[in-house]
Amino acid sequence: MKLLVIYTHPNHESLNFGFLNKVLAGSRENPDIEEVQVVDLYEENFNPLLVFGGEKRRRDMHRDPAFERYRQQLVRADKLVFIYPIWWGRPPAMLLGYIDQLFASGFAYKEEGGLLPEGLLKGKSAVCISTMKGPAKYPLFFLNNAHKALMKKAVLRFVGIKKVKFFEFGNMESASGNQDKKLAEVYRYFKKLER
Template identity: 35%
Template sequence: MNCLIVYAHPNPKSFNAAVLKTVTDNLSATHTVQLIDLYADHFDPVLRFDDDHKRRDLTSDPATKRYRDLVTWADQFIFIFPIWWSGMPAMMKGFIDRVFVAGFAYHNTNTGLKGHLNGKAWIITTHNTPAFITPFAQDYGKVLKGQILKSCGIRPVKISQLTGIEKNSDQERQKKLAMIAQTAKTI
């Protein structure tokens, strides 16, 4: 299986980095894995529309061609990012805005969006929201699942929310990483 990991965290020593390492260490060796580390790539998240940048041209933007090729290549998507202020990092949002574009990832129909992509996804988010509030909180992991990936044809989509990270002990963090390792082994 072709696994594409899309990762967004600016600190290479963060808990998110530990999540990324846990995922990559526990995916089956039979999979081919590619990583898009948006911060390491210095991805430009800014979507521009002006005389030189037309919305209709996003499907052929040379700056995002490598990313579109990887998205098309993938059978399994794994998104890893923190939730900040109830949203995904601007880097991840910019990636979605610039790569998952009309004409490439989907097109509009009279009854809604028709997805062009295939595969399944696993979204791993970290945040400090207490676990008991998580079901009620606006969470861009849920937005990515229900309003973006599914609309683009990617199904099923699983979400793993790692909550209360800032206050977790090292032992609690290790338990969360063990859970991620178990899930990664099943892909």
């Protein structure tokens, strides 16, 4: 199994970076995981801005040479792992910019003339590990699960990825947030993960 980890947090001393390290540690101890690639969007200075004009058209994004390395990483991976904070009820703009530019028509999906397009990333699965300052149930009760609906239905299912596991951790800036327990949970999950 090949993993592609898309890490989206600007601080390498953050709890999110701790989750990244637990994903890597668990994966190293899992004999079913043969490869892990990490894309650190902030470290790589990924440009999340969509820019279109006369020479750069949206319908050509699937061929943009600036994103060829990222497209090859997505093709190679069996499982995508997203690690990010939830800000304003959604993932950071940096991650959404990555999705905007990489999950392009002609690469991640194709129009077939029906109600929905055909997802071209089918056969892959995904794990979303997210942290937030607020209570764990806040997105469910106050935002109608907007974050999960965005990631699972609007993004991943649209491109053919149907199997999605969520670790949505709340109270992460609280002394009583059980951070060590949650870090250990993620480590154990990747240590035992099967395709």
